Amino acid sequence: MTAVALPVAKGGPVAGGSVLWRLAGLEVRRYARHPLFLVGAVGTLAIGMRPDPVSSTYFNVIVPAAALGILGLVAMASLTRGADLLGRSAGAAPVPERVQTGALALAALLPFAVGLVWFAWNAYLAFDRPPPPSGFPFGDVSTGWKLAVLFGCGALSTLGGPLLGIVIGRWWPRRGVAPMLAVALVAATIIMQGLFEPLRRVRLFMPFTYFGGPFGTEADPERVLLFPGSPQWWVGYLVCLCGLAVVAALWHDRSARDGRLRTTGLVLAAAAVATCLLATLTGLDHTLVNPLSS
Amino acid sequence: MNSPPVAVTRGLTKRYGATVALDAVDLSIGGGVTGLLGPNGAGKTTLIRLLTTAIAPTSGDLTVFGLPAAGALKDRTEVRRHLGYLPQEVSFPRGMTCFRFVDYIAVLKEWTDTRRRHAEVRRVLDLVGLGDRPTKPIRALSGGQRRRLALSQSLIGSPRLLVLDEPTTGLDPEQRASLRGLLSSFGASGAVLLATHQTEDVAALCERVIVMVDGGARFDGTVAELVGTAAGHVWLGDTEVPGAIRSWRTGTGQVRSIGGTPPASARAAEPSVEDAYLLMLGSAAVASGVAA
Numbered sequence: 337m338t339a340v341a342l343p344v345a346k347g348g349p350v351a352g353g354s355v356l357w358r359l360a361g362l363e364v365r366r367y368a369r370h371p372l373f374l375v376g377a378v379g380t381l382a383i384g385m386r387p388d389p390v391s392s393t394y395f396n397v398i399v400p401a402a403a404l405g406i407l408g409l410v411a412m413a414s415l416t417r418g419a420d421l422l423g424r425s426a427g428a429a430p431v432p433e434r435v436q437t438g439a440l441a442l443a444a445l446l447p448f449a450v451g452l453v454w455f456a457w458n459a460y461l462a463f464d465r466p467p468p469p470s471g472f473p474f475g476d477v478s479t480g481w482k483l484a485v486l487f488g489c490g491a492l493s494t495l496g497g498p499l500l501g502i503v504i505g506r507w508w509p510r511r512g513v514a515p516m517l518a519v520a521l522v523a524a525t526i527i528m529q530g531l532f533e534p535l536r537r538v539r540l541f542m543p544f545t546y547f548g549g550p551f552g553t554e555a556d557p558e559r560v561l562l563f564p565g566s567p568q569w570w571v572g573y574l575v576c577l578c579g580l581a582v583v584a585a586l587w588h589d590r591s592a593r594d595g596r597l598r599t600t601g602l603v604l605a606a607a608a609v610a611t612c613l614l615a616t617l618t619g620l621d622h623t624l625v626n627p628l629s630s
Numbered sequence: 631m632n633s634p635p636v637a638v639t640r641g642l643t644k645r646y647g648a649t650v651a652l653d654a655v656d657l658s659i660g661g662g663v664t665g666l667l668g669p670n671g672a673g674k675t676t677l678i679r680l681l682t683t684a685i686a687p688t689s690g691d692l693t694v695f696g697l698p699a700a701g702a703l704k705d706r707t708e709v710r711r712h713l714g715y716l717p718q719e720v721s722f723p724r725g726m727t728c729f730r731f732v733d734y735i736a737v738l739k740e741w742t743d744t745r746r747r748h749a750e751v752r753r754v755l756d757l758v759g760l761g762d763r764p765t766k767p768i769r770a771l772s773g774g775q776r777r778r779l780a781l782s783q784s785l786i787g788s789p790r791l792l793v794l795d796e797p798t799t800g801l802d803p804e805q806r807a808s809l810r811g812l813l814s815s816f817g818a819s820g821a822v823l824l825a826t827h828q829t830e831d832v833a834a835l836c837e838r839v840i841v842m843v844d845g846g847a848r849f850d851g852t853v854a855e856l857v858g859t860a861a862g863h864v865w866l867g868d869t870e871v872p873g874a875i876r877s878w879r880t881g882t883g884q885v886r887s888i889g890g891t892p893p894a895s896a897r898a899a900e901p902s903v904e905d906a907y908l909l910m911l912g913s914a915a916v917a918s919g920v921a922a
Contacts, residue, residue: 358742362734369725418723422734425722426783427715427793428682429738430707436738591703 355431359439363415367443367498372411376403377450384490385457391550391560391630392472393461394482397489400454401544404447405497406518412498413514416440416505416585434592437502437585444498451494458486470628472548472560481619484567485547492574496543499581506588530563536623540565540615543577553625560626566619569611576608635660636791636821637681637699642690644676651676653845654690659791663817665832665853666825667907668842674825675718677842678795681823682715695790711740714789718796718825720780722768728755728779729764735783754782757812759805773800781809785816792822798831810835829904839903841910848910853903860901860909863889867896875912888912 367373384399419436423429462482467473473482504514521543528539530546539545548562583601586592637659644652652673659681668674679685680692683699683706692698695712697705722731732751741747755761758778771779777800784792794813798806813822813835826832832839832853839856841849849856864886870877871887880886886899888909901909 355737355740355742358737358744359734362730362737414724418726421721421723422731423738424717425720425731425780426735426738427717428684428710428713429735430710430740431738432707 356435356438356442359431359436360442363419363439363443364446366415366418367411367446370411370415372407372414373404373447376407376411376447379403380450380454380494384454385461387461387465389465389468390471392467393458393465394467394472394485395549396454396458397486397493400451400490401493401497402522404451405493405544406522408444408447408494408498409501409504409518409521410514412440412444412501413505413509414501415443416502417509417511420505420509432591433589434586437506437582437589437592440502440505441499441582441585444495444502447498448491448495451491454494455487455491458490459483462486470560470626470630472550472626473562474560474626474628475562475624477562480568481547481566484571488567488571488574489544489546492571492578493544496574496578496581499578499585500543502585503581506585530561533623536563537565537616539563540570540573541612543574548624550630556629558630560630562620562624562626564620564622566615569615569618573608573611573615576604576611579604580608637692637694637823639677639680640691642677642680642692643688644673644680644685645688650845652680652687655845655847657840657847657850659821659823660838661817661821662837663813663822663824663835665836665839666823666842667827667829667832667839668825669911672842673845674842675795676845678715678793678823678825681791682713682793683709712790714784714786714792716781716784716792716794716797718799720776722776722779724769726768727765728760728768728771728782731768731779732783732786736786739786741786750786754785755779757785758782759808774802774805777801778805778809788820790820792816792820793825794822795825796827797824798826798828806831829902829907833903841907843911856906856910857901857903858906860888860906862898863909864899864901864905865890865892865896866899867893869893869895871896876908 380400380403384396387393388395419440423433423436501514504517525542525544528535528542528545530536530539530551546563547565547567549560550558551561553559580601583597583604586597587601635658639655639657642652642655643650655677666674666677680687681694681699686700692700694709697709699706699709729751732754733747736747736751741750752761752764755764758781760775760779760782768776768779777797781797784794798809801809810831813824816822824831824836836853838851839849839853840847865871866884866886868885870885871890871892874887874890877885877887888905889912
């Protein structure tokens with residue numbers, strides 16, 4: 337430290353690009369270095385890209401959902417807490433919390449990018465090496481149905497999990513909340529994945545569920561089923577949930593609470609309800625059983 | 631103190647429910663280093679948080695750099711652009727290095743040009759003596775180094791007003807002396823508000839001192855004037871002075887007493903800032919009916 341002739345700042349905070357994008361760059365770098373993201377990305381690319389010629393490549397969806405979605409939720413909640421600490425350290429910075437939140441939301445595009453790589457490869461596998469007739473899916477399902485299942489269950493989870501992490505980091509920043517919520521989400525998903533017939537209709541409000549698989553029948557516990565509902569509308573519902581997560585995270589900053597954000601939130605909430613209902617009420621109207629034993 | 635004031639308060643009041651944290655404070659903070667002394671709960675941090683636009687007053691006027699600091703978001707943002715603030719407690723995110731910590735906060739202060747921002751980060755790390763360890767993880771820093779790192783972010787952009795809440799906490803004597811050099815240099819060209827419990831820092835650095843007691847500004851003047859309030863109230867003798875607000879046996883074996891009625895054997899001692907401060911707190915406590 338110096339006693340006299342204090343060197344002063346040269347120039348000043350002259351814009352060299354928007355603060356949002358600069359912060360997003362820093363948040364992407366922080367996210368890329370997070371151990372949970374590294375584990376999740378490596379896991380997704382190492383385990384979730386293999387074709388399964390015996391039953392179905394579609395079952396790979398659980399890998400990005402768990403490795404980049406669930407772990408991403410915990411990682412992003414931790415990064416959001418860190419961003420909050422950095423904002424508090426500055427004490428009185430001109431850049432408000434909502435810009436930091438926006439930057440964190442943009443950083444969520446990093447795991448989503450990995451999710452899209454996973455999706456592109458698995459979509460190729462699903463069509464290049466289709467499942468056997470006894471596998472999943474079977475019968476007359478459209479290309480849109482197949483892509484929606486892969487995209488919604490696999491790729492969108494890698495965006496939705498981290499975005500939910502921002503919401504948790506903003507509203508419930510205590511350490512341990514995010515892992516606890518992740519465990520609760522996994523438990524709820526196990527119940528709502530389609531194991532229980534009475535819940536198969538209502539399962540589509542969940543951010544992750546299956547549209548079929550070897551859930552079995554009384555006669556054949558390994559038999560492959562197709563569940564009711566429309567995965568295309570369900571993808572729309574998930575997109576609305578992602579948007580709602582961003583709105584909820586931004587809402588934490590009082591200075592961001594204007595009419596536009598409120599309207600956006602209400603529109604997204606209404607769209608989420610509508611798409612969830614459409615996902616439940618359209619598409620397959622009952623469970624289909626694969627006539628071939630797997 | 632001849633420079634125009636950077637911050638002016640008129641009847642500034644902050645209440646938290648029934649608790650009055652700041653009670654109709656009138657202050658004018660100008661250039662140089664101003665010390666803000668006061669016991670815990672006196673309203674120092676509340677005043678600082680108001681000045682830095684972190685909270686809004688319940689009533690009264692507050693202008694910083696001529697702008698209404700409790701006004702519209704646009705004005706508060708403009709005020710923040712020219713402020714450096716070191717909060718009393720700073721928590722660091724895990725897994726960050728010194729450089730990345732300051733770099734991130736520089737972006738929060740709108741330094742978006744990467745090359746210039748990095749040069750500024752290196753400059754402030756140099757100022758606090760951490761220029762040789764930019765890539766060191768924060769978790770590997772000592773308490774004093776962490777405090778200096780926290781200080782470095784407040785220096786970004788050479789702010790017009792530097793507000794420091796307990797900056798010397800955790801610093802060893804050498805680091806504290808270095809910090810004094812830094813702050814005195816800063817105060818020569820700008821304004822520094824230094825909230826502290828360390829009366830020796832005030833004595834060494836400040837041209838002006840404000841003593842906060844029970845949410846009000848009990849004293850506002852030069853350090854010499856503050857010390858002058860204790861003249862004739864500090865005694866050295868063989869025994870404790872009856873009615874003294876504070877007494878203790880010094881290293882020489884004599885008893886130093888502040889206030890009270892001295893016996894004939896006691897002799898008047900040269901008061902210090904600490905004596906004057908303790909006398910003022912003691913008088914305030916007596917005035918409010920609390921035993922000193």
